[in-house]
Amino acid sequence: MQKHTLAERVAQIAPFQVMAVLARAKYLASLGEDVIHLEVGEPDFTAVEAVAKAGVAAIQSGNTGYTAATGLPELKQAISDDYLARYDVAVSPERIIVTPGASGALLLMASLMANPGEEVLMPDPCYPCNRHFLIQTGANARLIETRPDDGFEMELSALAGHWNENTSGLWLASPSNPTGAVLSKAYLTEAWEKVQALGGHLLVDEIYQGLVYDGEDFSALSIAEDIFVINSFSKYFAMTGWRLGWIVVPEWAIEGATKLAQNLFISAPTVSQYAAVRAFQPDVLAECESRRQILNGRRLILLKGLKDIGLPVVAPAQGAFYVYVDVSSVTQDAMSWCLALLETEKVALTPGADFGIKDAHKYVRFAYTCDEGKLKQALVRIARFIAS
Ligand SMILES: Cc1ncc(COP(=O)(O)O)c(C=O)c1O
Incomplete structure (x- = not known):
C-alpha cells in the first residue's frame, strides 16, 4: 500500500497565518456581518x-x-x-x-x-x-x-x-x-x-x-x-x-x-x-496613474488616522499599498489581537508573523485596498476596540 508520506520539504513550508483571519472573515461575512478587509494583498481594482x-x-x-x-x-x-x-x-x-x-x-x-x-x-x-x-x-x-x-x-x-x-x-x-x-x-x-x-x-x-x-x-x-x-x-x-x-x-x-x-x-x-x-498604452497608464493617486489619498488617511489612535507606523510607507504597524502598546501577541479585532469589530488585518521572525508578534500589516469611507470606518472601529 502507498505510504501517505509527503516530501520532507513540505514540513518546512509555513502556511500563511492570515489564512486563519481570512477564513474567519469569510465566515463572519457569510453570516451577514459587515467585515472590512484590510488584510488582502491585492488591489480592489480590476484590469483596465x-x-x-x-x-x-x-x-x-x-x-x-x-x-x-x-x-x-x-x-x-x-x-x-x-x-x-x-x-x-x-x-x-x-x-x-x-x-x-x-x-x-x-x-x-x-x-x-x-x-x-x-x-x-x-x-x-x-x-x-x-x-x-x-x-x-x-x-x-x-x-x-x-x-x-x-x-x-x-x-x-x-x-x-x-x-x-x-x-x-x-x-x-x-x-x-x-x-x-x-x-x-x-x-x-x-x-x-x-x-x-x-x-x-x-x-x-x-x-x-x-x-x-x-x-x-x-x-x-x-x-x-x-x-x-x-x-x-x-x-x-x-x-x-x-x-x-x-x-x-x-x-x-x-x-x-x-x-x-x-x-x-x-x-x-x-x-x-x-x-x-x-x-x-497611454490611456491605460493614465488610468493606472489616477488609481495611484486614489491609493495615495487612502495612504494619507491611514497614516494620520493611525497616528491619531496611538498606533505608530514604524517604517516610511512610501509605496505599494501597505503600512506596517507596531501594536505592542496594545498587545503582546499580534495574531490573537488580529483575531479578537475581527471577532469584536469585524476588521481584518494581517499579523506580522507572516512576514518575519524577529519581533513579528509586535506588528500587523494594513493593506489600504478598500475605499476611503471603509478605511475611516475601520479606524473608528479599531480605536473603539483599543479603548474597550
Ligand atoms: C513582494 C511580492 N513579490 C511577489 C508576489 C507575487 O505576486 P504575483 O505572483 O501575483 O505576481 C507578491 C504578491 O503579493 C509580493 O508581494
Whole structure:
C-alpha cells in the first residue's frame, strides 16, 4: 500500500497565518456581518477595461495556444519600450522572460541561482514565499535582522558579516511588502557594489513598481545590467488573477533562464499575455496613474488616522499599498489581537508573523485596498476596540 508520506520539504513550508483571519472573515461575512478587509494583498481594482477587452479578443480570435517559452515577442518588446519610456533604462527584449506572475519569476530565480545547500540573504520582514521558493530548490533563506528605526532596511555595513561560503546572493524588494518602504538609488547602488565584491547575485523584486508616493520610482536595472529584477502585472496593473509577471536577467543568464522557463511553465498564460500588450498604452497608464493617486489619498488617511489612535507606523510607507504597524502598546501577541479585532469589530488585518521572525508578534500589516469611507470606518472601529 502507498505510504501517505509527503516530501520532507513540505514540513518546512509555513502556511500563511492570515489564512486563519481570512477564513474567519469569510465566515463572519457569510453570516451577514459587515467585515472590512484590510488584510488582502491585492488591489480592489480590476484590469483596465481596454486590457480586459484585449484578453477577450485573444480568446475570440483563437489566440490561445502556447506562446514562446520566454513570452510573446510583442509583449517583451512592449515591456522593453516601457522601461525606456518610463524609467529611462534600455533593456533588450531578449533579457525579459515572461512568467506566470512574479511567483513564477521567483521560482525560476531560485532554480536559476541557488544551489542545494546554499543560502540567500533577505531582510526580516519580507515577502514570505521567497524563503519557500528557495526551499523548493533545496536552498535556504537567511533572514537578516533589521530595525524599525532604519525603516526595516538591512544594514549594508553588516552584509559581509552575514556572508559565508554558502551564500549565493541577496534578495531585496522595493517598494516592500509588508512595510511599503522604498529603497533609495544610493542604497541599492551600495548593495550592488557590496554583493559584487562578495561574489554573489542581487535580485530586486519590483512588483510594486509604479506604486510610489514618496521617494524615487526607478528600476534597479538603471544601476547595473547584472542585477536580476522581477516584476508583475498583478499590482500596478491590478491583474492578480491573470497570473502574469516577468524577470529581467543579465545576458549571461538568458540561455539558462530560457531552459528553465521551457521546463517549468512551457509558457505563461497566453490570453493574459495578449491582454498585457495593451497595458502599456497611454490611456491605460493614465488610468493606472489616477488609481495611484486614489491609493495615495487612502495612504494619507491611514497614516494620520493611525497616528491619531496611538498606533505608530514604524517604517516610511512610501509605496505599494501597505503600512506596517507596531501594536505592542496594545498587545503582546499580534495574531490573537488580529483575531479578537475581527471577532469584536469585524476588521481584518494581517499579523506580522507572516512576514518575519524577529519581533513579528509586535506588528500587523494594513493593506489600504478598500475605499476611503471603509478605511475611516475601520479606524473608528479599531480605536473603539483599543479603548474597550
Ligand atoms: C513582494 C511580492 N513579490 C511577489 C508576489 C507575487 O505576486 P504575483 O505572483 O501575483 O505576481 C507578491 C504578491 O503579493 C509580493 O508581494
